[in-house]
Amino acid sequence: MNAWIDCLSDLDDPYSGMSEITVHTGQVVVLQLQHAKEFAQRCPDIYQALIECLAFVNWQRLEHGEEPVLTISFQD
Numbered sequence: 001m002n003a004w005i006d007c008l009s010d011l012d013d014p015y016s017g018m019s020e021i022t023v024h025t026g027q028v029v030v031l032q033l034q035h036a037k038e039f040a041q042r043c044p045d046i047y048q049a050l051i052e053c054l055a056f057v058n059w060q061r062l063e064h065g066e067e068p069v070l071t072i073s074f075q076d
Contacts, residue, residue, distance in 0.1 A: 001049070001053060005053055005057055005060075006018060007019050008053070008054070008069070008070060009057050009060060009069070011023055011029050011069045011070070012025050012026075012027070012066075012067075012069050026067055027069075028069055028070060028071050029069060029070055029071070030072070030073055031054065031070065031073070032073040032075060033050075033072060033073065033075065034075045035075070035076065036074035036076055037074075037076045038076075051072070057069065057070055
């Protein structure tokens with residue numbers, strides 16, 4: 001989980017080598033979670049961990065004076 005958080009934290013740094021997907025500073029990556037309701041019911045612990053990790057990435061960036069880099073979209 002720590003490695004995943006590290007990768008997501010550097011999405012606006014194409015030179016970090018942490019992800020093939022990058023955005024420009026100030027832009028965000030939208031993670032679209034399909035079948036969100038079913039996923040939350042079937043795997044509540046994993047669902048909650050996913051949400052908490054995404055929130056943590058943005059919180060950590062804000063603590064370092066950086067802009068949030070993630071948002072999530074839920075689709076049923």
